[in-house]
Amino acid sequence: MFESAELGHKIAKSVYKREVPPLREALLDAQFDLLQSKKFPVIILVAGVDCGGKGETVNILNEWLDPRHIETHALRPLTGEELERPPMWRYWRTLPPKGKIGMFIGSWYSEPLVDNVYKRISNADLDQRLERIIRFEQILCDEGALFLKFWLHLSRDQQKKRLTSLEKDPDTRWRVTDSDWKHYKKYDRFHQVSERMLRATSTAESPWLIVEGTDPRYRYLTIGKTILQSLRERLDAPEPPKVREPTPPATMAIDGLRVLQTLDLSKKLAKGDYEDELEKWQGKLNRLSRHDNFGKIAVVVVFEGNDAAGKGGAIRRVTQALDARRYRIASFASPTEEERLQPYLWRFWRHIPHRGRFALFDRSWYGRVLVERVEGYCAHADWMRAYGEINDFEEQLVRHQTVVVKFWLAIDKKEQLKRFDAREKIGFKRFKITEEDWRNREKWDDYEQAVCDMIDRTSTEIAPWTLVEANDKNYARIKVLKTICNRIEAALDRVKK
Amino acid sequence: MFESAELGHKIAKSVYKREVPPLREALLDAQFDLLQSKKFPVIILVAGVDCGGKGETVNILNEWLDPRHIETHALRPLTGEELERPPMWRYWRTLPPKGKIGMFIGSWYSEPLVDNVYKRISNADLDQRLERIIRFEQILCDEGALFLKFWLHLSRDQQKKRLTSLEKDPDTRWRVTDSDWKHYKKYDRFHQVSERMLRATSTAESPWLIVEGTDPRYRYLTIGKTILQSLRERLDAPEPPKVREPTPPATMAIDGLRVLQTLDLSKKLAKGDYEDELEKWQGKLNRLSRHDNFGKIAVVVVFEGNDAAGKGGAIRRVTQALDARRYRIASFASPTEEERLQPYLWRFWRHIPHRGRFALFDRSWYGRVLVERVEGYCAHADWMRAYGEINDFEEQLVRHQTVVVKFWLAIDKKEQLKRFDAREKIGFKRFKITEEDWRNREKWDDYEQAVCDMIDRTSTEIAPWTLVEANDKNYARIKVLKTICNRIEAALDRVKK
Numbered sequence: 001m002f003e004s005a006e007l008g009h010k011i012a013k014s015v016y017k018r019e020v021p022p023l024r025e026a027l028l029d030a031q032f033d034l035l036q037s038k039k040f041p042v043i044i045l046v047a048g049v050d051c052g053g054k055g056e057t058v059n060i061l062n063e064w065l066d067p068r069h070i071e072t073h074a075l076r077p078l079t080g081e082e083l084e085r086p087p088m089w090r091y092w093r094t095l096p097p098k099g100k101i102g103m104f105i106g107s108w109y110s111e112p113l114v115d116n117v118y119k120r121i122s123n124a125d126l127d128q129r130l131e132r133i134i135r136f137e138q139i140l141c142d143e144g145a146l147f148l149k150f151w152l153h154l155s156r157d158q159q160k161k162r163l164t165s166l167e168k169d170p171d172t173r174w175r176v177t178d179s180d181w182k183h184y185k186k187y188d189r190f191h192q193v194s195e196r197m198l199r200a201t202s203t204a205e206s207p208w209l210i211v212e213g214t215d216p217r218y219r220y221l222t223i224g225k226t227i228l229q230s231l232r233e234r235l236d237a238p239e240p241p242k243v244r245e246p247t248p249p250a251t252m253a254i255d256g257l258r259v260l261q262t263l264d265l266s267k268k269l270a271k272g273d274y275e276d277e278l279e280k281w282q283g284k285l286n287r288l289s290r291h292d293n294f295g296k297i298a299v300v301v302v303f304e305g306n307d308a309a310g311k312g313g314a315i316r317r318v319t320q321a322l323d324a325r326r327y328r329i330a331s332f333a334s335p336t337e338e339e340r341l342q343p344y345l346w347r348f349w350r351h352i353p354h355r356g357r358f359a360l361f362d363r364s365w366y367g368r369v370l371v372e373r374v375e376g377y378c379a380h381a382d383w384m385r386a387y388g389e390i391n392d393f394e395e396q397l398v399r400h401q402t403v404v405v406k407f408w409l410a411i412d413k414k415e416q417l418k419r420f421d422a423r424e425k426i427g428f429k430r431f432k433i434t435e436e437d438w439r440n441r442e443k444w445d446d447y448e449q450a451v452c453d454m455i456d457r458t459s460t461e462i463a464p465w466t467l468v469e470a471n472d473k474n475y476a477r478i479k480v481l482k483t484i485c486n487r488i489e490a491a492l493d494r495v496k497k
Numbered sequence: 498m499f500e501s502a503e504l505g506h507k508i509a510k511s512v513y514k515r516e517v518p519p520l521r522e523a524l525l526d527a528q529f530d531l532l533q534s535k536k537f538p539v540i541i542l543v544a545g546v547d548c549g550g551k552g553e554t555v556n557i558l559n560e561w562l563d564p565r566h567i568e569t570h571a572l573r574p575l576t577g578e579e580l581e582r583p584p585m586w587r588y589w590r591t592l593p594p595k596g597k598i599g600m601f602i603g604s605w606y607s608e609p610l611v612d613n614v615y616k617r618i619s620n621a622d623l624d625q626r627l628e629r630i631i632r633f634e635q636i637l638c639d640e641g642a643l644f645l646k647f648w649l650h651l652s653r654d655q656q657k658k659r660l661t662s663l664e665k666d667p668d669t670r671w672r673v674t675d676s677d678w679k680h681y682k683k684y685d686r687f688h689q690v691s692e693r694m695l696r697a698t699s700t701a702e703s704p705w706l707i708v709e710g711t712d713p714r715y716r717y718l719t720i721g722k723t724i725l726q727s728l729r730e731r732l733d734a735p736e737p738p739k740v741r742e743p744t745p746p747a748t749m750a751i752d753g754l755r756v757l758q759t760l761d762l763s764k765k766l767a768k769g770d771y772e773d774e775l776e777k778w779q780g781k782l783n784r785l786s787r788h789d790n791f792g793k794i795a796v797v798v799v800f801e802g803n804d805a806a807g808k809g810g811a812i813r814r815v816t817q818a819l820d821a822r823r824y825r826i827a828s829f830a831s832p833t834e835e836e837r838l839q840p841y842l843w844r845f846w847r848h849i850p851h852r853g854r855f856a857l858f859d860r861s862w863y864g865r866v867l868v869e870r871v872e873g874y875c876a877h878a879d880w881m882r883a884y885g886e887i888n889d890f891e892e893q894l895v896r897h898q899t900v901v902v903k904f905w906l907a908i909d910k911k912e913q914l915k916r917f918d919a920r921e922k923i924g925f926k927r928f929k930i931t932e933e934d935w936r937n938r939e940k941w942d943d944y945e946q947a948v949c950d951m952i953d954r955t956s957t958e959i960a961p962w963t964l965v966e967a968n969d970k971n972y973a974r975i976k977v978l979k980t981i982c983n984r985i986e987a988a989l990d991r992v993k994k
Contacts, residue, residue, distance in 0.1 A: 028927060032927035337835070430528075
């Protein structure tokens with residue numbers, strides 16, 4: 001795999017001097033077009049062997065390009081805020097928006113590599129972590145990011161030479177750390193694990209480019225030209241046509257039977273029973289939230305449902321039981337300007353709670369496979385892939401000891417009409433039924449299909465959907481509270497062990 | 498000061514039951530109007546004696562209002578990311594946007610109070626910290642925030658009763674901590690310092706309201722009604738007319754002599770000398786950035802200047818000397834949607850570097866007193882007060898061991914024309930002169946006046962402006978590098994001591 005990067009590639013000084021100025025001009029031009037068009041974000045990874053020139057390369061790129069529109073990120077110790085969240089959170093928060101360039105030195109590859117070389121994680125663990133990385137990069141690629149991954153390689157001899165010569169010069173001595181030499185002694189093992197890693201994570205959309213690191217001029221020119229070519233190609237490509245029409249349903253049971261139809265919406269809870277149950281379950285939820293081990297978990301609750309199904313009321317019954325310091329509610333309507341410049345999951349990653357906290361989502365990432373699908377705001381391929389992306393996202397939360405509870409509050413069409421009519425009559429502005437609500441109602445069947453597909457594809461053992469019969473508000477609220485309590489209890493049991 | 502809050506205020510259960518439902522309706526209505534109009538943000542502080550009911554009150558408010566549009570913040574230990582920045586950064590990052598409500602328990606008042614009671618800080622230190630708080634709140638009020646500060650008071654006897662009764666009940670025992678009893682023993686001292694604090698920080702725009710905490714019904718109703726009344730008043734007030742026209746200059750020397758005119762723009766540096774100096778100062782800057790003590794300081798560099806004065810080129814000469822991992826460049830054009838819903842300084846607080854790092858600002862908070870003033874984007878009063886706000890902001894940075902270096906790159910009108918013309922000829926898109934650039938040029942004198950006022954009012958000993966004669970790019974770049982080096986060197990000297 002590294003054969004071509006040990007051939008002793010070299011670029012003469014004169015060639016370099018001749019080629020750099022036009023390359024720089026072209027790069028700046030391309031970067032300007034990128035910035036103006038905001039067509040896509042660019043993610044440049046510079047990884048590779050120790051002292052292979054990662055830092056220098058990134059510095060040169062910052063010099064050639066306009067550094068005002070680049071953010072460079074190096075691996076540093078995790079901050080407390082990052083430790084409190086799933087591992088990929090730290091990367092989501094540093095993603096460049098469309099139009100900008102993010103450069104990552106080492107990046108998400110460094111840790112798994114070093115951990116495996118030093119046998120802190122098994123090969124199976126390594127594969128699992130690489131799998132996570134692949135999915136992460138895949139989402140970003142699917143969302144339009146241009147991914148460029150450079151691996152700077154040095155042969156064993158070259159690396160030794162480099163370390164020695166850096167160490168000799170008092171100006172560069174600081175660059176060589178003890179761990180560099182320690183790593184060097186494990187050159188073969190690094191070589192072997194790197195190869196495995198590069199092989200596993202070279203995908204069609206984000207392949208690795210291995211660059212011989214010996215000659216700086218060769219390294220800079222190769223990388224600079226690759227960036228230019230990729231940028232230019234993508235900038236000049238015609239925009240794919242945007243799908244605006246509603247797309248056909250993803251699946252359709254030929255007998256017409258859908259999971260939502262199996263719900264018994266006539267389920268009811270009498271007022272007296274409701275009050276008893278409410279007290280019981282709110283009390284229980286409150287105690288659970290103050291449990292000694294609650295600080296080891298986090299809770300994410302997703303509320304989705306038909307319009308007027310009673311999400312707001314259900315959320316309030318949950319928050320009543322909790323101390324306001326323990327929860328945050330995130331409500332979602334259309335994305336803001338900053339959010340539109342990022343992958344669709346980005347705006348939800350922003351609200352992931354740290355441990356010991358609740359995050360209640362009033363609508364959520366499922367908008368992608370509900371409203372965006374039905375209204376045709378995104379292409380068929382986009383919402384189809386979203387199921388997998390969402391499952392993966394939730395898996396990351398669950399692995400980080402986050403309890404993911406998801407509710408679909410279901411009412412029937414008749415009940416909705418009744419509530420719409422009632423709301424029109426009360427006259428409270430905040431309950432006002434909008435034109436949009438009526439329009440959504442007309443698409444009842446499309447939404448139902450979307451909901452059924454969503455449940456089929458995203459109700460997983462680790463993050464199951466709870467369908468809530470919500471024609472009767474009392475019944476619905478208690479079911480919500482009870483479900484949350486049971487899920488938290490189970491999680492606290494697991495944590496204890 | 499607390500006399501009226503020891504009268505034994507009480508609300509009968511029947512009165513409470515009658516009054517709460519209409520109050521809640523009216524509160525929800527007001528909150529809905531707030532959300533729709535996005536007129537202003539609301540900041541509610543609930544502070545006061547231990548176990549005076551702060552948490553319960555905030556929970557009730559979250560129950561009465563729609564909790565989806567409230568964020569509640571309690572004091573918790575500072576995170577690493579917060580420790581790395583000036584103390585108020587943590588509060589700036591939690592401010593509610595226009596249309597929303599932020600509730601703070603204890604908030605920025607708790608620490609100075611407790612620190613002074615336990616004699617960890619002197620009275621003078623307390624006053625200084627209160628002064629900082631007043632300025633912080635003042636900015637937010639001036640930017641339109643509705644501030645409501647409630648102080649929950651208990652008499653000595655009442656507090657003892659409360660602690661004892663909470664402790665008796667197994668369900669509430671957890672609320673009483675050792676520190677509550679420890680504080681109780683210092684009741685008189687707390688009483689005395691609280692009074693001093695409340696007196697000092699009750700301003701016309703954000704006065705304290707002292708509420709007797711003994712009877713929960715009295716407490717909730719009083720606070721609920723106050724919030725409703727203030728919200729309603731502010732929502733229903735007619736909007737003040739927006740000033741759109743350019744406003745008159747703030748000051749004008751009667752002999753017409755301005756500080757910019759004293760610059761000798763003919764200053765030059767020959768190419769050979771430039772190259773030597775560039776190497777020298779870039780080398781020095783690089784070494785300084787790797788100094789052992791550099792991790793104890795942070796560096797903020799502001800680049801302002803006439804259009805085409807060479808800000809970009811100067812920035813590049815700085816970044817060339819630095820490792821890309823050490824700096825971030827923040828460029829500012831018009832604010833994003835999220836930024837427009839916040840006070841104008843908010844978008845700059847977002848980019849304050851942590852220690853050991855550079856933040857280079859390509860344009861900055863000075864836009865307020867330059868383009869916003871000249872173009873009439875904000876009212877006369879708004880940019881006039883900005884000078885003080887900016888000085889205060891920079892003082893906070895400096896106190897946190899941040900070196901603040903500010904450059905005004907000055908060229909004359911003739912030189913600008915020459916550069917505009919040259920740019921039109923080169924034809925690089927990224928240098929293209931826009932309509933706006935020509936329009937700005939027509940307002941040369943207004944801008945010059947604004948710049949002179951800015952320098953007069955914001956060049957302070959701790960954060961001085963450096964005027965850079967920039968008709969000659971070589972001269973300008975070296976002056977920039979040299980200034981940064983000297984300022985960092987001085988800061989490292991101070992840190993050492």
